Amino acid sequence: MLTTRPRGTNDILPGEVEKWQYLEELARNVCKQYGYHEIRTPIFEHTELFLRGVGETTDIVEKEMYSFLDRGERNITLRPEGTAPTVRAFLENKLYAQPQPTKLFYIGPMFRYDRPQAGRYRQFHQFGIEVFGSNHPSVDAEVIGLACDYLERLGLDNLEVHINTVGCPECRKKHKESLIAFFEDKKDQLCETCGGRLEKNPLRILDCKSPLCQELSENAPTTLSSACPECQIHFQQVQEYLTEIGIKYTINPRLVRGLDYYTNTAFEILVQGIGAQSALCGGGRYNGLIEQCGGKPTPGIGFALGMERLLLTLNQQEKSLPESGTPDIFIASIGAEAQKASFKLAIDLRKKGFIVEKDYLDKSLKAQLKTADRFQVKYTLILGEKELAGGKVLLRDMAGSEQIEISISEIEDFLERRLQKNE
Numbered sequence: 001m002l003t004t005r006p007r008g009t010n011d012i013l014p015g016e017v018e019k020w021q022y023l024e025e026l027a028r029n030v031c032k033q034y035g036y037h038e039i040r041t042p043i044f045e046h047t048e049l050f051l052r053g054v055g056e057t058t059d060i061v062e063k064e065m066y067s068f069l070d071r072g073e074r075n076i077t078l079r080p081e082g083t084a085p086t087v088r089a090f091l092e093n094k095l096y097a098q099p100q101p102t103k104l105f106y107i108g109p110m111f112r113y114d115r116p117q118a119g120r121y122r123q124f125h126q127f128g129i130e131v132f133g134s135n136h137p138s139v140d141a142e143v144i145g146l147a148c149d150y151l152e153r154l155g156l157d158n159l160e161v162h163i164n165t166v167g168c169p170e171c172r173k174k175h176k177e178s179l180i181a182f183f184e185d186k187k188d189q190l191c192e193t194c195g196g197r198l199e200k201n202p203l204r205i206l207d208c209k210s211p212l213c214q215e216l217s218e219n220a221p222t223t224l225s226s227a228c229p230e231c232q233i234h235f236q237q238v239q240e241y242l243t244e245i246g247i248k249y250t251i252n253p254r255l256v257r258g259l260d261y262y263t264n265t266a267f268e269i270l271v272q273g274i275g276a277q278s279a280l281c282g283g284g285r286y287n288g289l290i291e292q293c294g295g296k297p298t299p300g301i302g303f304a305l306g307m308e309r310l311l312l313t314l315n316q317q318e319k320s321l322p323e324s325g326t327p328d329i330f331i332a333s334i335g336a337e338a339q340k341a342s343f344k345l346a347i348d349l350r351k352k353g354f355i356v357e358k359d360y361l362d363k364s365l366k367a368q369l370k371t372a373d374r375f376q377v378k379y380t381l382i383l384g385e386k387e388l389a390g391g392k393v394l395l396r397d398m399a400g401s402e403q404i405e406i407s408i409s410e411i412e413d414f415l416e417r418r419l420q421k422n423e
């Protein structure tokens with residue numbers, strides 16, 4: 001146990017972590033261009049927030065939350081998603097008092113007690129955005145467009161944007177009734193979960209993964225067919241705005257999403273080839289959520305994109321991300337005095353802004369040069385007692401193995417010239 005991480009979690013090691021940094025930086029840059037500001041909410045919240053926010057009949061709340069009583073007997077949950085916490089922070093910090101809409105983004109770990117498999121973990125990371133305070137259809141298109149823009153900048157292929165409307169509470173009520181009527185005589189054939197949720201949340205039967213439920217719901221009434229004229233118009237306008245910015249989409253009447261808060265636009269960005277977990281990004285509008293969490297009626301919309309799934313996709317499509325920076329220089333030393341001098345030189349050069357690696361194990365010169373090769377440095381400084389006595393060091397060009405003697409005072413200038421010119 002001591003050397004095993006909990007099931008469904010991952011260590012992100014050097015070599016891999018640079019990819020994460022790159023993806024996070026790109027997310028921050030894209031958000032900046034679209035005028036979204038970062039928000040960081042706690043990793044845990046009061047359980048009540050998710051019961052209300054995400055919905056009591058969702059998979060997340062029914063079986064996936066990491067909930068516990070803390071030492072003060074408070075019911076706490078590790079956040080399974082970022083929308084409800086962002087809504088809570090919007091209300092608690094009165095962000096609604098600022099000019100609207102409020103446009104936020106977040107990047108961070110989420111926790112769900114899910115059955116782990118490729119692309120599905122118990123601790124995973126989301127990059128998400130949320131917009132509060134506008135029901136304008138262009139905002140729906142902007143949110144979908146931002147996700148596509150981010151993914152396109154990474155050069156991903158074969159992405160599919162699926163959209164649907166789940167309507168307003170009135171449409172949903174109508175749709176729920178027609179679904180209950182439709183499934184009434186098929187109830188016994190539905191899977192156990194769907195049979196159980198027919199009365200409470202029949203909408204979820206439409207995205208059940210069981211082949212039989214899928215077959216049974218083939219001709220079920222769609223959310224679009226139950227949508228009121230106003231919701232139909234909104235959906236139509238979203239499509240017009242999407243077309244305006246060149247986003248190709250498919251209307252998927254079965255797309256209903258697994259969280260209860262959605263109203264109107266729901267969308268997912270899917271990619272083939274990463275196993276069963278093909279949803280890279282999911283989101284939609286949630287015009288009732290802020291009121292449900294205790295605020296004034298305020299429209300909202302957003303998405304979250306799974307970072308692990310994104311990395312799997314990048315690997316699967318063999319898209320390389322920029323490599324991490326190699327050190328500018330390696331310092332090798334021979335003898336105790338030279339080791340001391342190399343220690344000081346390394347720190348002086350680091351303070352000047354160079355990335356410096358050195359020997360820490362008093363290895364032989366041959367072994368140190370091998371280490372330098374492993375770091376893929378262009379140059380190694382070799383400090384020997386004889387050269388040091390004369391205030392000099394050897395500079396070795398690792399590619400050609402040539403060595404020249406330079407004085408310690410010239411190193412900085414020399415490196416600056418050579419590295420700038422990328423010689």
Ligand code: HAM
Binds near residue numbers: 120282302
């Ligand atoms: P979600 O569909 O539950 O939506 O999750 C969004 C994305 O997070 C998924 O498409 C997937 O890439 C990733 N994801 C979810 N669960 C896991 C898991 N167990 N392991 C790895 N990745 C996972 C939400 O969370 C909503 N809060 C999205 C949203 C924001 N809607 C409006 N605003």
